[in-house]
């Protein structure tokens with residue numbers, strides 16, 4: 656193996672180690688926005704393995720198609736097809752990395768914490784961020800594995 660090939664391998668291994676791949680999500684009806692990328696840290700493999708008692712950094716990058724003074728996050732854990740409210744510490748999107756009022760045709764990073772309590776089972780997470788009128792700036796669904 657020549658030096659160039661070897662250094663490329665080192666480079667790609669470094670990239671793989673430092674940036675985990677984006678979370679694979681399903682869009683569940685982002686009416687007035689478009690999701691660009693969903694990132695959860697740490698989540699080295701998918702579905703994300705969430706350890707009980709730990710908190711995870713969630714970062715959803717989306718484009719808004721509307722103006723909105725407010726934004727409110729609504730999270731559900733879907734267990735056996737039944738959506739159950741999943742409490743998060745900060746529901747206000749404007750206090751989660753988004754500078755409000757939200758402008759039309761702007762890109763935003765919604766950044767918050769997801770604490771995992773010990774009583775949670777593995778589930779599908781449905782995460783919405785609603786605008787002033789209750790429409791979804793984004794709605795994403797992704798599975799998580801809860802581990803000890």
Ligand SMILES: *[C@@H]1O[C@H](CO)[C@@H](O)[C@H](O)[C@H]1NC(C)=O
Pocket residue numbers: 692694714715716764766
């Ligand atoms: C959120 O993700 C975007 C896109 O990957 C990145 O540019 C931004 O720095 C991230 N923000 C935080 C706080 O991690």
